Amino acid sequence: MVNFAALIAALWIIPGVAIIVMLALRRPRLAEYLNLLTSITVFGLTLAILVAAPDKPLVTGARYILLTPLGAWVLFCVGLVYLLASIYAIGYMRLLPEEKPRLHKYYALQAGFALTMLIAPLMNNPGIFWIAIDFTTIVSAFLVGFEKEAECIEAAWKYLIVVSAGLALALLGIILFYWGGTFVLGPTYALTWANLREVAPKVPETLLFLAFLLTLVGFGTKVGLAPMHTWLPDAHSEGPAPVSAMLSGALLNIALLGIYRFLAIVDSGGYSVMGHTALLVLGVLSLFVAGLFIVRQDGAKRMLAYSSLEHMGVLAIGFGFGGAIAFAGAMYHMLNHSLNKSLMFFGAGNMMRAYGTKSMSKMRHVLRYYPVSGTVWLLGAVAITGAPPFGLFLSELTILRGGILSPNPWAVWVMAILLILIFTAFMNHFRRMIWGPEPEPDTAPTLKLSLWNTLPMWLALIPVLVLGLWWPTGLWGFFQQAFLVQP
Amino acid sequence: MLIFHLGPLATSLFSLLAILALVLSFVMLASHWLKNHVYAFAAESWTIAAISASIGYYGHYPELYVIAALTALFRGTFLPYLVIRLVNRLDIQREFTPLLKPSSSMILGAALVIFSYEVSRQLGIALHLTDNIAVLALTCMFSLKLIGFLMMILRSEAISHILGLLVIENGIFLGSQILVPGMPALLELVIIFDLLTIVMAFGMLVRFLQTHAGTTSSRGLQKLVG
Numbered sequence: 001m002v003n004f005a006a007l008i009a010a011l012w013i014i015p016g017v018a019i020i021v022m023l024a025l026r027r028p029r030l031a032e033y034l035n036l037l038t039s040i041t042v043f044g045l046t047l048a049i050l051v052a053a054p055d056k057p058l059v060t061g062a063r064y065i066l067l068t069p070l071g072a073w074v075l076f077c078v079g080l081v082y083l084l085a086s087i088y089a090i091g092y093m094r095l096l097p098e099e100k101p102r103l104h105k106y107y108a109l110q111a112g113f114a115l116t117m118l119i120a121p122l123m124n125n126p127g128i129f130w131i132a133i134d135f136t137t138i139v140s141a142f143l144v145g146f147e148k149e150a151e152c153i154e155a156a157w158k159y160l161i162v163v164s165a166g167l168a169l170a171l172l173g174i175i176l177f178y179w180g181g182t183f184v185l186g187p188t189y190a191l192t193w194a195n196l197r198e199v200a201p202k203v204p205e206t207l208l209f210l211a212f213l214l215t216l217v218g219f220g221t222k223v224g225l226a227p228m229h230t231w232l233p234d235a236h237s238e239g240p241a242p243v244s245a246m247l248s249g250a251l252l253n254i255a256l257l258g259i260y261r262f263l264a265i266v267d268s269g270g271y272s273v274m275g276h277t278a279l280l281v282l283g284v285l286s287l288f289v290a291g292l293f294i295v296r297q298d299g300a301k302r303m304l305a306y307s308s309l310e311h312m313g314v315l316a317i318g319f320g321f322g323g324a325i326a327f328a329g330a331m332y333h334m335l336n337h338s339l340n341k342s343l344m345f346f347g348a349g350n351m352m353r354a355y356g357t358k359s360m361s362k363m364r365h366v367l368r369y370y371p372v373s374g375t376v377w378l379l380g381a382v383a384i385t386g387a388p389p390f391g392l393f394l395s396e397l398t399i400l401r402g403g404i405l406s407p408n409p410w411a412v413w414v415m416a417i418l419l420i421l422i423f424t425a426f427m428n429h430f431r432r433m434i435w436g437p438e439p440e441p442d443t444a445p446t447l448k449l450s451l452w453n454t455l456p457m458w459l460a461l462i463p464v465l466v467l468g469l470w471w472p473t474g475l476w477g478f479f480q481q482a483f484l485v486q487p
Numbered sequence: 488m489l490i491f492h493l494g495p496l497a498t499s500l501f502s503l504l505a506i507l508a509l510v511l512s513f514v515m516l517a518s519h520w521l522k523n524h525v526y527a528f529a530a531e532s533w534t535i536a537a538i539s540a541s542i543g544y545y546g547h548y549p550e551l552y553v554i555a556a557l558t559a560l561f562r563g564t565f566l567p568y569l570v571i572r573l574v575n576r577l578d579i580q581r582e583f584t585p586l587l588k589p590s591s592s593m594i595l596g597a598a599l600v601i602f603s604y605e606v607s608r609q610l611g612i613a614l615h616l617t618d619n620i621a622v623l624a625l626t627c628m629f630s631l632k633l634i635g636f637l638m639m640i641l642r643s644e645a646i647s648h649i650l651g652l653l654v655i656e657n658g659i660f661l662g663s664q665i666l667v668p669g670m671p672a673l674l675e676l677v678i679i680f681d682l683l684t685i686v687m688a689f690g691m692l693v694r695f696l697q698t699h700a701g702t703t704s705s706r707g708l709q710k711l712v713g
Contacts, residue, residue, distance in 0.1 A: 127674040131681050138688045145692065150700040154708045157692050161648050164685060165639065168655045171678075172632065175659060179666045183614070187489060188669030206613040210606075234711040293713070302713070 046079030091452025170218020241349025283316030326402025347377030631658025
């Protein structure tokens, strides 16, 4: 029997201590290696928790901690993206010499951001889950605005205001859920996911559904589902590239986990179709909005941000279809997207530094100047649009397969068409970046990328390729188990 | 449950206080002087503290006295102090760019209250609580929420956005005190501190906005589109 309480405690204490040390010593070089060391440890711990994850949900830590298979999976994605982003951050932040005196603050914030994300998926109390999500917003807003340029601060401000207002709706939803429970369990009871699911069948439909819609819109704002996505392209494109990867690859999954847990409450109340359809419609809408904006995008990281919106739409559709197949596809997609989107943001960060611009129309002949890392980036772009033989192809196909059997088969067709549109648009942008007109002779990039800049791209690409060619049987069983138990 | 066995005196007291909080949000809606907003917000927070304390008294929840004291201290005193300090530092005395005149915003606010009442009434029918104080609590909760959003939409000054958000949070707090007074007190404590952190974060970002972006009005923030 693994002592999960000890593992989880280590998972929280190690980044906490690291933050204090970084802030106390104020040494930039030390902070970057300490952050790397922390991320390696955290990755190891999340992997250990995932491997040993219990089949049944486990409540521990004075009933405040809940470890479920889905929660362990989301936690693993956090650990993975944090590790990749920490390797990349060393290379990327060294390209910004003007930030050097403040680097220890950057790494402390990055570790703090990771810490808040390691806390949220393990909370057994929806209220405390909400607070943890709120803290992820506060910490990451400062990371988005870290470079202190006008655009960065504008993005950070918008992010904080829009998401806080959205989360306020979610809090209202949680209170209504609790209120519904007081009619059954009496005025005071423990606010836990399990209790809310237990009382759901006895709560009137109107109240249950209103509460669910409020939490869906609230946490949907945090996931970036359209039409509450307005903060997402700004925050993801203006923050430093490693932060963009963490926002996109790790944070969005956690908010989606919250939505799925509230969906499970509605399910056990017997209004499964309504709840799933609501999530599905938001997913389709996100895919649609993302498709339109990707077609006409010029900013490299903005395009990737809209791609995050697209993939959150795919995940929302996957969870919205319901059923074991679509659910397994969505879980697989979570991991694939975390890996692949990190790769894409790292590549975009490299190119932005190399060409000194955010605009894709000014990045020309990428492969001529960066044959290796440019190729990895291009392969990542092929993968992120869901083309074979990469992992995202398998997971998106599985979601589509699961959707045919769901109560909403129409969404399968809409999703397929929009994915093809996005594929075309993405490839068109990359075509222009690889060939396109000859650049001005003196604008050729001279930056030499270090191993820190390219290694994490390989570390992300290889698993995405492997996961596309081989879906481990053990993982399939794990997804089925995750589907059957409390999320 | 508390809402089922309240005496007439307690019911009228709660109704009075809840309506008072609602009226104070209209004061905020009608004025364009930022300091007036902050004072109205402070008064609203004290009203909510009074609701907490009286629920603690009538419903025998001693921990609510602590919540009431903390609400008065943090929401009613410390947060307004922080915001006033921010107003003074930024030297912005009033909202110059409202979309609508005060009279029109008040009519919109009234429409939102009617909408909230209708939603609450429907919920009340579904829960067999038609003549209960719960309907009033829900109405106030939803109204404050919508009025907060309205304030954020109609105004472009960063401080008005913070205040709009605080009104939303006040609405939730007001409703939760009456509807679920037995909710674990720990949660409410943490939410108070969470609010404090978020207002401080806002304060820092607003000052960054002024120094690095040169404006604190959302109309000046037009760089990121598409």
